[in-house]
Amino acid sequence: xxxxxxxxxxxxxxxxxxxxxxxxxxxxxxxxxxxxxxxxxxxxxxxxxxxxxxxxxxxxxxxxxxxxxxxxxxxxxxxxxxxxxxxxxxxxxxxxxxxxxxxxxxxxxxxxxxxxxxxxxxxxxxxxxxxxxxxxxxxxxxxxxxxxxxxxxxxxxxxxxxxxxxxxxxxxxxxxxxxxxxxxxxxxxxxxxxxxx
Amino acid sequence: xxxxxxxxxxxxxxxxxxxxxxxxxxxxxxxxxxxxxxxxxxxxxxxxxxxxxxxxxxxxxxxxxxxxxxxxxxxxxxxxxxxxxxxxxxxxxxxxxxxxxxxxxxxxxxxxxxxxxxxxxxxxxxxxxxxxxxxxxxxxxxxxxxxxxxxxxxxxxxxxxxxxxxxxxxxxxxxxxxxxxxxxxxxxxxxxxxxxxxxxxxxxxxxxxxxxxxxxxxxxxxxxxxxxxxxxxxxxxxxxxxxxxxxxxxxxxxxxxxxxxxxxxxxxxxxxxxxxxxxxxxxxxxxxxxxxxxxxxxxxxxxxxxxxxxxxxxxxxxxxxxxxxxxxxxxxxxxxxxxxxxxxxxxxxxxxxxxxxxxxxxxxxxxxxxxxxxxxxxxxxxxxxxxxxxxxxxxxxxxxxxxxxxxxxxxxxxxxxxxxxxxxxxxxxxxxxxxxxxxxxxxxxxxxxxxxxxxxxxxxxxxxxxxxxxxxxxxxxxxxxxxxxxxxxxxxxxxxxxxxxxxxxxxxxxxxxxxxxxxxxxxxxxxxxxxxxxxxxxxxxxxxxxxxxxxxxxxxxxxxxxxxx
Numbered sequence: 001x002x003x004x005x006x007x008x009x010x011x012x013x014x015x016x017x018x019x020x021x022x023x024x025x026x027x028x029x030x031x032x033x034x035x036x037x038x039x040x041x042x043x044x045x046x047x048x049x050x051x052x053x054x055x056x057x058x059x060x061x062x063x064x065x066x067x068x069x070x071x072x073x074x075x076x077x078x079x080x081x082x083x084x085x086x087x088x089x090x091x092x093x094x095x096x097x098x099x100x101x102x103x104x105x106x107x108x109x110x111x112x113x114x115x116x117x118x119x120x121x122x123x124x125x126x127x128x129x130x131x132x133x134x135x136x137x138x139x140x141x142x143x144x145x146x147x148x149x150x151x152x153x154x155x156x157x158x159x160x161x162x163x164x165x166x167x168x169x170x171x172x173x174x175x176x177x178x179x180x181x182x183x184x185x186x187x188x189x190x191x192x193x194x195x196x197x
Numbered sequence: 198x199x200x201x202x203x204x205x206x207x208x209x210x211x212x213x214x215x216x217x218x219x220x221x222x223x224x225x226x227x228x229x230x231x232x233x234x235x236x237x238x239x240x241x242x243x244x245x246x247x248x249x250x251x252x253x254x255x256x257x258x259x260x261x262x263x264x265x266x267x268x269x270x271x272x273x274x275x276x277x278x279x280x281x282x283x284x285x286x287x288x289x290x291x292x293x294x295x296x297x298x299x300x301x302x303x304x305x306x307x308x309x310x311x312x313x314x315x316x317x318x319x320x321x322x323x324x325x326x327x328x329x330x331x332x333x334x335x336x337x338x339x340x341x342x343x344x345x346x347x348x349x350x351x352x353x354x355x356x357x358x359x360x361x362x363x364x365x366x367x368x369x370x371x372x373x374x375x376x377x378x379x380x381x382x383x384x385x386x387x388x389x390x391x392x393x394x395x396x397x398x399x400x401x402x403x404x405x406x407x408x409x410x411x412x413x414x415x416x417x418x419x420x421x422x423x424x425x426x427x428x429x430x431x432x433x434x435x436x437x438x439x440x441x442x443x444x445x446x447x448x449x450x451x452x453x454x455x456x457x458x459x460x461x462x463x464x465x466x467x468x469x470x471x472x473x474x475x476x477x478x479x480x481x482x483x484x485x486x487x488x489x490x491x492x493x494x495x496x497x498x499x500x501x502x503x504x505x506x507x508x509x510x511x512x513x514x515x516x517x518x519x520x521x522x523x524x525x526x527x528x529x530x531x532x533x534x535x536x537x538x539x540x541x542x543x544x545x546x547x548x549x550x551x552x553x554x555x556x557x558x559x560x561x562x563x564x565x566x567x568x569x570x571x572x573x574x575x576x577x578x579x580x581x582x583x584x585x586x587x588x589x590x591x592x593x594x595x596x597x598x599x600x601x602x603x604x605x606x607x608x609x610x611x612x613x614x615x616x617x618x619x620x621x622x623x624x625x626x627x628x629x630x631x632x633x634x635x636x637x638x639x640x641x642x643x644x645x646x647x648x649x650x651x652x653x654x655x656x657x658x659x660x661x662x663x664x665x666x667x668x669x670x671x672x673x674x675x676x677x678x679x680x681x682x683x684x685x686x687x688x689x690x691x692x693x694x695x696x697x698x699x700x701x702x703x704x705x706x707x708x709x710x711x712x713x714x715x716x717x718x719x720x721x722x723x724x725x726x727x728x729x730x731x732x733x734x735x736x737x738x739x740x741x742x743x744x745x746x747x748x749x750x751x752x753x754x755x756x757x758x759x760x761x762x
Contacts, residue, residue: 170227
């Protein structure tokens with residue numbers, strides 16, 4: 001008689017199912033998912049967030065690598081309060097905002113990377129242009145406001161969670177998101193006007 | 198969207214419109230119910246607000262598209278592998294078993310160590326120094342300028358050298374530290390390797406012991422399993438037997454209870470039948486006695502009546518005679534009086550009538566008057582007596598009529614009882630005659646549609662429908678039936694066999710209208726009979742079976758058997 005281990009992964013829990021060879025008995029134990037596994041699971045959203053921040057594929061990859069290094073380095077500091085993905089995003093943004101400050105000091109231009117729009121064989125050039133305009137418009141939103149907006153859209157945070165994370169009231173968070181939306185709209189309108197000549 | 202729309206709404210209102218659109222997306226943007234209603238109404242009525250909301254929805258959709266297109270990301274496999282390797286390492290460390298493999302996670306390829314070799318530079322500097330010195334020695338004057346130049350260069354080089362030497366020393370220090378650390382780690386690695394080897398040896402030993410123990414345990418378990426299986430089989434077998442026995446006990450108990458109940462019911466029924474029979478006999482005796490009394494009384498009344506009539510005739514004749522005598526006496530008295538008066542007058546006139554003769558005549562007159570009154574009183578008494586006798590006669594006649602009616606009824610009942618007794622005797626006779634013979638039944642139940650043929654026969658001969666009751670629950674098996682005549686009256690019989698195969702007959706014939714009686718139990722030697730009357734039908738159940746059982750069946754038939762209609 002021997003026990004065979006099975007793995008069922010959840011967002012933050014791993015369900016270990018032990019089975020006998022003859023499948024007659026099972027026992028289960030729940031353990032929290034290792035933080036490394038949670039980080040691996042977060043990578044797609046983390047890369048998307050990084051691309052939205054950097055508007056460049058390559059820069060986003062570097063940013064994600066740096067984030068992972070720092071996160072792994074500081075895993076002991078994670079206290080299991082709040083959301084793990086929120087903690088990782090904050091590290092990402094911290095690294096990026098520092099880098100961007102240095103780039104601006106070096107007066108490096110920041111243009112959106114067309115590679116960000118995945119090559120899906122769009123029939124419409126207009127659609128690709130719209131996406132690029134959107135990327136550029138994102139740049140018009142302040143860092144904190146855009147970060148909050150991305151957490152809403154990409155990571156599925158609620159207003160309540162964001163308010164708790166930022167230490168804002170619900171009204172303040174609502175104002176922040178409203179500002180972000182309206183800034184996006186204004187930037188898009190300006191781009192449209194530019195094209196119209 | 199026009200700029201006017203933007204300036205048309207305050208920041209607060211625009212924020213509420215944004216919150217409204219956010220809530221449409223399913224997010225928990227704060228918006229009170231009142232504000233939500235207000236915005237909804239605004240969007241219905243204000244084109245600028247509608248345009249703003251549409252722009253927001255469009256922007257939201259574009260942003261969602263952007264995120265979707267950008268989420269087609271390929272996660273670098275090496276990144277995931279490195280992260281997992283870090284996790285494995287951390288797990289091992291936390292488990293207290295560090296491995297020799299330390300895989301540090303690095304975001305970038307490890308930069309090449311800047312292990313520059315400063316020897317050529319130092320040599321060059323030295324050579325430069327030597328050359329510079331030699332040149333200066335030999336060409337002090339000529340190369341003064343060059344010396345100054347070289348000095349300047351030398352100063353620069355020295356400065357650079359000093360910096361480089363300092364850097365070299367730092368690197369060497371760092372290298373030494375790293376080497377010491379490496380040595381320490383190597384020692385630690387060695388110790389750990391020894392520990393691992395020892396642990397592995399111990400593990401192998403324990404594994405061997407475990408295998409042996411496991412084999413022993415497996416063997417013991419197999420043996421125990423076999424014993425357990427055998428015991429379980431025994432237990433199952435015993436349980437099965439126990440269940441069977443319990444079932445049997447249950448069945449027997451139920452049967453016993455049922456039998457006791459049946460016996461009690463049969464005994465009660467039998468007692469009831471006996472009481473009814475006794476009551477009937479008493480009634481018959483009482484009726485007989487009453488009949489005799491009434492007959493005697495009738496005779497006595499008739500004698501009295503005859504005597505009264507005779508007496509009446511005599512009295513009437515005497516009264517008539519008395520009246521005649523009285524009339525004659527009255528006539529004589531009148532004649533005598535008249536004659537006396539005439540004689541008296543004559544005598545008086547003759548003056549020769551004696552006082553004694555006159556007195557005698559008065560006395561005679563008085564005597565005749567008294568005799569006359571006596572006769573009148575006698576006549577009156579005779580009349581009163583006649584009237585009384587006439588009343589007695591009327592009463593006696595009325596009693597006679599009533600007695601005759603009761604007598605007729607008793608006679609009818611007696612006759613009926615006599616007839617019934619005669620029918621039952623006849624039924625008993627037929628039962629004994631046919632039982633056990635090949636002609637026990639005329640129509641057999643084994644015949645095709647035998648039961649239907651029998652009921653049709655009953656209908657045609659008795660004029661009514663008689664169904665065949667199912668008495669199988671009482672142990673009676675239907676075998677057939679017949680119709681036979683008793684005193685010219687057809688009697689139907691449904692035949693059964695009891696558990697001993699003996700004939701039990703259920704017989705019936707049309708009886709007196711609306712008569713209801715019974716059930717009545719009687720015995721004829723070894724045969725037992727239960728009889729009753731219901732809805733103008735006489736019934737009897739006859740057989741050799743236990744009287745209590747027969748009585749029970751008869752009672753049930755008496756209560757439940759069809760109306761014969």
